[in-house]
Structure formats: C-alpha cells, structure tokens
Amino acid sequence: MKILFVAPYISTIYGGTSKIVKELIEGIARLDVSVDLITTNANGTDNLDVPLNKWINQENYRIQYFPCWHQDDFIISYSLVKWLFNNVKKYEIVHTQTVFAPIISIANWICKSSQTPYVVTPHGMLEPWALSYKGWKKKLYYSIIENKLIQKSQAIQTTSSLEFQNINALRFKHSVFVPNGVHRQDFELPAEAEVFYQQFPETKNKTLILFLGRIDPKKGLDLLAPAFAKVHQQFPHTHLVVAGPDNIGFLEKAQNYFLQAGCFDAVTFTGMLNGSLKYAALSATNLYVAPSYSEGFSMSILEGMASGLPCIITTGCNFPEAAAAQAAHVVEISPNAIADSLIECLTEPEQAKAMGDRARDFIFNNYTWDRIAVNLCKVYQAIIDKQPLPQSLETQSNEFIEK
Missing domain, CATH: 3.40.50.2000 (Glycogen Phosphorylase B;)
Incomplete structure (x- = not known):
C-alpha cells in the first residue's frame, strides 16, 4: 500500500491539525505501509527553515516541503501543485488534510482528474459554526468548488461522532468515523x-x-x-x-x-x-x-x-x-x-x-494512535479493493448517534 498525504502546512504554530497529521502518518507507517507527506514551509508570519523540493527521511516515512506564498491560513504553492500533477499516479491513495484551502482544492481536483482515489479530512471545517464564520465567502467557495470535489472523493474521514452526523446532513454519504488519539x-x-x-x-x-x-x-x-x-x-x-x-x-x-x-x-x-x-x-x-x-x-x-x-x-x-x-x-x-x-x-x-x-x-x-491507524488502513484497503467502506467504522458512529 502506497499512501500520499497532502497538507497545506505542518508547522506547530497551526495547532492541533499539524500534530494530528504527523501522528497519524507515523502510526500508519508503523504498519509497514509506505507513506509520503508533501506540504509547504508556511510558518505563520514566517517560513520554516527546512530543505525545499527534496525528500527528507523520517524514521519510517518521507516528507517534502515546498516553497509557498501565504497570508494567515491562505497558502499557495505552485511548485507543490506542479509536483503533485507529475507524481500523483505513483500512489494508490491520496489523503488530503483540511478544506477551504485552495492548495487542497487543487490537490483534490488533480486526483479527480487523474482518477486517483482520494480521502478528505475536513478537521472540523464543515461543522455548522465553522461554516457560518465568514459565512458568505465560505458559502460561495463551497457551492462552486468544495462541495463537488468532496462528493467525488472516495471517503471523508470524520474525527467525531457528531461531525459524522453533521457531514451526513450535508448529503455526503461516504463518511467514516476515525477519531484522533494519543500515545499512551x-x-x-x-x-x-x-x-x-x-x-x-x-x-x-x-x-x-x-x-x-x-x-x-x-x-x-x-x-x-x-x-x-x-x-x-x-x-x-x-x-x-x-x-x-x-x-x-x-x-x-x-x-x-x-x-x-x-x-x-x-x-x-x-x-x-x-x-x-x-x-x-x-x-x-x-x-x-x-x-x-x-x-x-x-x-x-x-x-x-x-x-x-x-x-x-x-x-x-x-x-x-x-x-x-x-x-x-x-x-x-x-x-x-x-x-x-x-x-x-x-x-x-x-x-x-x-x-x-x-x-x-x-x-x-x-483513543490511541496505534488503534486508529489500523482502522484508517482498513478504509484505505477497502478503497483500493473497490469494496464498501468498512461497516464496523460507520456502525460505531451510528450506534452512538442512535442512543
């Protein structure tokens, strides 16, 4: 299994999302899955001091940083997009992180156009409050771009049972509940x-x-x-x-x-x-x-x-x-x-x-990363095998929602 993660940023200054991405990748890689991560050198008002446009070997996965232009959370990287366009077909699954980010929307579009399966993790950005904050901009972006790209994904990873419920209310029918975790x-x-x-x-x-x-x-x-x-x-x-x-x-x-x-x-x-x-x-x-x-x-x-x-x-x-x-x-x-x-x-x-x-x-x-990585790999394997998404993961959400 060969998986590519795409994240607009990985710096700790962006909070929990950056930590989640790195922890999840490490957990998956420990299962002898080949995992690469591409991201940018965005770091708040600054840039990370890291090598660019080359693979950096971590303990059990690789990461490649690309230069970018960024303002707050708005990040654009021409070189990342170009690399993804040329290399996306080398991977069995692409897993993109967050939504309402142009660089991720383009990544999803490249996957859709190349018929490469992709999984989307919104990280709470499709929750009711998040959708209403700066609402008119998001509604416009969502209706023109985001909704269609998310619909064409092979799975939406939700990280809480209520997020699972709220995303289903948006008429997405291919969500799975795989939460975050900690290292005991x-x-x-x-x-x-x-x-x-x-x-x-x-x-x-x-x-x-x-x-x-x-x-x-x-x-x-x-x-x-x-x-x-x-x-x-x-x-x-x-x-x-x-x-x-x-x-x-x-x-x-x-x-x-x-x-x-x-x-x-x-x-x-x-x-x-x-x-x-x-x-x-x-x-x-x-x-x-x-x-x-x-x-x-x-x-x-x-x-x-x-x-x-x-x-x-x-x-x-x-x-x-x-x-x-x-x-x-x-x-x-x-x-x-x-x-x-x-x-x-x-x-x-x-x-x-x-x-x-x-x-x-x-x-x-x-809620430990080892357990969560196994569940997410079940989702990947089902997509690769063109099988229904694992019922046990969806049932876990449904059982709680019905209580």
Whole structure:
C-alpha cells in the first residue's frame, strides 16, 4: 500500500491539525505501509527553515516541503501543485488534510482528474459554526468548488461522532468515523511540574486552570473570560493559563476579553507550549477547560483527559462520548455553564479527581494512535479493493448517534 498525504502546512504554530497529521502518518507507517507527506514551509508570519523540493527521511516515512506564498491560513504553492500533477499516479491513495484551502482544492481536483482515489479530512471545517464564520465567502467557495470535489472523493474521514452526523446532513454519504488519539507512553508517567513553574513563576502555589489551544475566535475565549472572572471571585487562589499560538493576530483582542472581565491579572498567556514544557504544564494543572464554539476533534482535550485532569468542555467540542462515560463535564456554550462546572469541580475536589481518573482510563482504552491507524488502513484497503467502506467504522458512529 502506497499512501500520499497532502497538507497545506505542518508547522506547530497551526495547532492541533499539524500534530494530528504527523501522528497519524507515523502510526500508519508503523504498519509497514509506505507513506509520503508533501506540504509547504508556511510558518505563520514566517517560513520554516527546512530543505525545499527534496525528500527528507523520517524514521519510517518521507516528507517534502515546498516553497509557498501565504497570508494567515491562505497558502499557495505552485511548485507543490506542479509536483503533485507529475507524481500523483505513483500512489494508490491520496489523503488530503483540511478544506477551504485552495492548495487542497487543487490537490483534490488533480486526483479527480487523474482518477486517483482520494480521502478528505475536513478537521472540523464543515461543522455548522465553522461554516457560518465568514459565512458568505465560505458559502460561495463551497457551492462552486468544495462541495463537488468532496462528493467525488472516495471517503471523508470524520474525527467525531457528531461531525459524522453533521457531514451526513450535508448529503455526503461516504463518511467514516476515525477519531484522533494519543500515545499512551507520553502520559504514563507525570512530567515534572517545576519545569513549568520555573518558566512562569506567577503560577506557583496557585490552583491552575488550563486552556490549551490556538488563540482563535472559535476557541471561545470571549466565553472563558467572564466565566473565569466569576470563578476567580469565588476562588481567589485560582489562576488561568492560556497556552497556545497566535497565528492570526487575535491575541490582543483575546487579552481584552479578560481586561474587560476584570480578571486579567490572574491570567498568564504563555504562547505555544511544546514538548517537555507542555507536559509540565499539564502536570502542574488542576483543571482543564475547552470553551470552544466548534471543533473537529480536539487533540488538546485528549491530552488533558489522558493526563488525568478533570476536564470541562463545551458541546461545541464534539465529544459526547466523554459525557456518556462520565469522563468529563460537557456543558452548554455559555459563560455561566462553563463557570458553574468549574466551580463544581473546585467545590468537590474528590469527585473531580475521580472524573479525571475515569478520563485517563477512557482515553487509554479507546483513543490511541496505534488503534486508529489500523482502522484508517482498513478504509484505505477497502478503497483500493473497490469494496464498501468498512461497516464496523460507520456502525460505531451510528450506534452512538442512535442512543
């Protein structure tokens, strides 16, 4: 089996999608599948310092970066498109990442024109909130370009049961549910919290609440600000850590939310946390919060739960399974609902800890990359063999939706 992944970016500054792509490729490659990745050197307002137009060997796959022009998330690469046009027929499956990206739309069109099977992963970009944000532009692009190209794909990988349901409501009938995951070994031993305290000393001896994600309108920081202000008034020892990259210039507006709510002095904006510092932050944290309006399937939520943290997430995070397993508080998308759930956890710490313990077991038992890679390879093989998409993957979604 020979698979090509196409992603507009892979830099960590773009958040969870970049991590998902790399982790999924590594998981598939460990199954003795030949996997290549082509992407660009986009890196927010900068470019990655990487070799261009040549294969770079990783442990068990190859990656090739192409030069590009980019503005925020809008990325164009003539050389990538040219390479794909000349080489696409060498692969049995092309798996494209995200939608509403011209470079991906062109990649899908090349696959369709060359009759090369392709799989599309929207990463939450076809969710109702995401479709309504900057709505008229997306409606126009979707109706003229995106819809037809997605319809012609051989499969749409959805990463949550609700995304599966919402995509089917858009009249796509070839979606499969293959979620994201974590590496169990990354969370089996807690990291040293002191590493985080040394970097951000104002957080030491505080009850820490962690937001881990991009600084972006859909992440709900406008909801979190008044929610945390309410929590901090009742629990003055609490401190909020807002950890994540600002690749669209939204940071100043996000900070103003907390200034207006009157709790800015109890908030630390760390920027992006990677590697040992991110795991140290998870170890130092008491509560995790994801106030999002919309998600595909959040990597940071999986990481918070795998760390054994009591997690408060909104219905927009598309993780009802966590509520069903009593592994997280899944609340309405409102400041009061978020605040009330945080206050409940702070008031009942033993119950909150028990929920965190359930969360850890729930993620380890259901959401690991090794398991997910096997399921995705079943989808690839069915497409190559021109067989129906694996029913077991679709049934998993349908069974949950019917409950």
